[in-house]
Amino acid sequence: MNRFIAVGILVLICITGQTQEYPKDYFQQPVDGKLLLSGNFGELRSDHFHSGLDFKTGGKIGAKIYASADGYIARIKISLSGFGKAIYIKHPNGYITVYGHLNHFSKDIESYVRKKQYERESFTIELFPKASELKVKKGEVIAFSGNTGGSAGPHLHYEIRDSKTEKPINPVFFGFKIKDYIKPKIKAVKIYASSENSKINDKNEDVVYKTSGWGLKYRLKNDPSIKVKGPISLGISTYDLTNDSYNKVGVYQISLKVDSQLVYRHKIERFAFSESKYINSFIDYAHYIAERERFQRIEKDPGNKLSLYGRVENSGVLEFNDTLVHHVVYEVMDVHNNISRLQFNVQSELSDSISGEEKKKKNWFDYRNANKYSHSTIKLNFKKRSFYRSFEFKVSEKKHKLPAYSNEFAIHTDQTPVHRPFTIQIPLKSIKTEMKEKLFIARINDGEYSLQNSKFTGDTISATLRKFGNYVVIADTTKPTIKALNIHNGKNIEGYKRLVFEIDDDLSGVDEFRATINDKWILCEYEPKTKRLVYTIDDRMQKGENRVVLRIKDACQNEKTFEAVVSF
Ligand SMILES: [Zn+2]
Numbered sequence: 227m228n229r230f231i232a233v234g235i236l237v238l239i240c241i242t243g244q245t246q247e248y249p250k251d252y253f254q255q256p257v258d259g260k261l262l263l264s265g266n267f268g269e270l271r272s273d274h275f276h277s278g279l280d281f282k283t284g285g286k287i288g289a290k291i292y293a294s295a296d297g298y299i300a301r302i303k304i305s306l307s308g309f310g311k312a313i314y315i316k317h318p319n320g321y322i323t324v325y326g327h328l329n330h331f332s333k334d335i336e337s338y339v340r341k342k343q344y345e346r347e348s349f350t351i352e353l354f355p356k357a358s359e360l361k362v363k364k365g366e367v368i369a370f371s372g373n374t375g376g377s378a379g380p381h382l383h384y385e386i387r388d389s390k391t392e393k394p395i396n397p398v399f400f401g402f403k404i405k406d407y408i409k410p411k412i413k414a415v416k417i418y419a420s421s422e423n424s425k426i427n428d429k430n431e432d433v434v435y436k437t438s439g440w441g442l443k444y445r446l447k448n449d450p451s452i453k454v455k456g457p458i459s460l461g462i463s464t465y466d467l468t469n470d471s472y473n474k475v476g477v478y479q480i481s482l483k484v485d486s487q488l489v490y491r492h493k494i495e496r497f498a499f500s501e502s503k504y505i506n507s508f509i510d511y512a513h514y515i516a517e518r519e520r521f522q523r524i525e526k527d528p529g530n531k532l533s534l535y536g537r538v539e540n541s542g543v544l545e546f547n548d549t550l551v552h553h554v555v556y557e558v559m560d561v562h563n564n565i566s567r568l569q570f571n572v573q574s575e576l577s578d579s580i581s582g583e584e585k586k587k588k589n590w591f592d593y594r595n596a597n598k599y600s601h602s603t604i605k606l607n608f609k610k611r612s613f614y615r616s617f618e619f620k621v622s623e624k625k626h627k628l629p630a631y632s633n634e635f636a637i638h639t640d641q642t643p644v645h646r647p648f649t650i651q652i653p654l655k656s657i658k659t660e661m662k663e664k665l666f667i668a669r670i671n672d673g674e675y676s677l678q679n680s681k682f683t684g685d686t687i688s689a690t691l692r693k694f695g696n697y698v699v700i701a702d703t704t705k706p707t708i709k710a711l712n713i714h715n716g717k718n719i720e721g722y723k724r725l726v727f728e729i730d731d732d733l734s735g736v737d738e739f740r741a742t743i744n745d746k747w748i749l750c751e752y753e754p755k756t757k758r759l760v761y762t763i764d765d766r767m768q769k770g771e772n773r774v775v776l777r778i779k780d781a782c783q784n785e786k787t788f789e790a791v792v793s794f
Contacts, residue, residue: 246495248399249400252317253294253295254295256325261403263468263473265280265475266280267561274505282381283380288370289370293315293364293368297323297361298315298355302351308376309375310328316357321387324385326383328374330372335369347740349752394499405470406469406564407564408468408560410558410565411467412444414434415446415461415556416460416461417433417435418459420459423456424456424458437568439568440566445570452572453574455574455578456547456577459543461510461513462558477560478493482554482556484553485553486553489537489540490539507526508534511642515641524538527614527615528615546574549574549575551572551574552574553569553571591608593613596610596612602653604635606650613644621638622636623636637694639694640693647691648692654685655685664701666680669693669695669697675698677733677735687699702734703782708778708788710790712725713790723763726760727776733782736778737780739777739779743767743768743775748761750776771793772793774790775787
């Protein structure tokens with residue numbers, strides 16, 4: 227290729243922001259009809275960026291799901307959370323397509339999975355079929371849509387991944403036709419006082435400004451005059467909409483110019499799953515925890531390794547130190563090139579001279595290092611790079627309101643994000659051996675307990691935690707419950723298609739279930755959202771009398787058994 231043409235193409239690619247070419251006609255859409263989104267790629271979710279497109283299925287379960295192209299099923303996973311029932315197809319062109327929250331698989335795949343479930347005596351399963359085992363053709367029905375796993379309503383979660391790197395890529399780049407003429411919405415801007423000496427309108431406080439206007443004509447509501455002094459930074463609250471769908475989705479690219487100079491840009495074309503959690507540094511995490519609104523920050527914390535940034539001048543901190551009016555222009559673009567623009571001015575003032583005295587800080591956590599906190603009542607251990615920036619760490623303890631086996635510990639604050647799991651150890655005195663398996667460390671959230679997988683070593687209970695917040699040791703001594711919805715002892719169930727149970731546990735949750743007929747394991751499907759456990763009657767149920775046993779356990783080894791003899 228001519229060198230000048232090559233340079234020209236490179237420049238063009240940089241301008242449009244798309245860095246790579248993807249095949250446009252290779253993959254067919256996985257659902258019938260007009261493609262409507264309830265979620266899009268890169269959308270901001272809790273602790274992660276959304277890794278695919280969520281296609282609507284008319285609010286219903288059971289829509290046909292098609293293989294996007296020829297290939298073979300390389301992975302099948304059934305889990306109670308995440309993508310629920312999911313299929314991964316490997317294609318010869320170097321991509322993998324993923325289909326999640328499925329209700330059930332097509333006949334051949336279903337019987338393949340069922341056989342393995344019976345072999346392993348487990349409903350949840352992860353399989354990696356060989357290339358020769360489950361080949362699929364483009365357009366072949368592979369499954370039926372559902373609402374399994376961590377799904378809040380019926381839809382198909384669809385992904386395209388690079389098979390070498392496993393990185394998900396925005397499927398829109400592969401030519402799917404999604405109608406989107408709607409420009410992103412810009413809700414608000416937040417100006418941050420980035421240092422102790424920074425001032426916004428004479429105060430050392432962050433300020434949120436709501437917007438008015440539309441499309442290319444966004445401005446700040448009532449055109450406020452804004453004075454800034456010292457280093458400041460910015461954040462924006464924005465979302466996108468697509469045609470014929472009410473669901474708010476994510477924007478593709480945000481850029482910021484100050485006095486016509488590009489100072490910030492990011493875009494979400496692809497990312498690695500391993501970096502998805504940096505979203506907690508990408509957004510204003512504290513604001514999100516407090517108000518449930520996500521501001522996307524231009525400031526990049528030193529410990530943030532997200533690859534989405536194109537340009538971040540001076541780590542996203544603006545330092546004017548003059549007496550001029552500065553013009554700020556935010557540009558927000560969705561993946562279909564609809565652009566919205568917000569403009570406003572700030573009046574800069576000369577910075578105060580900074581008093582150079584550094585206060586000595588107790589429990590200073592350097593984000594680059596491993597850190598620990600040790601006290602007679604609690605020990606905490608953090609790996610290297612567990613935080614996005616350094617800070618002064620605090621722990622306090624008080625008596626818990628309800629009966630508990632330890633004090634309630636406030637571990638720093640839930641508004642500070644933690645990147646890596648950390649360990650907690652709480653020494654407890656004189657706990658009887660039989661009581662130890664009933665105790666667990668619980669996170670307290672709005673008065674609700676959430677169990678953390680805990681274990682005893684000697685007289686110390688420990689757990690691996692993922693978030694700061696309030697923790698306490700409590701006991702779960704209550705048995706889980708079983709309600710048989712369509713059988714009882716002695717019942718004649720001739721002609722029945724399935725047995726249905728409602729199972730539940732109040733504190734630690736149903737952790738294990740095992741059902742048998744005449745002492746042989748039977749496959750039960752469990753859906754935690756509806757608490758339903760369903761056995762679809764198969765040849766394990768014999769003519770005549772059958773002894774049905776269901777045994778469930780919670781995470782603290784509390785057990786409940788249901789038994790019935792039924793005739794079939
Ligand atoms: Zn999804």
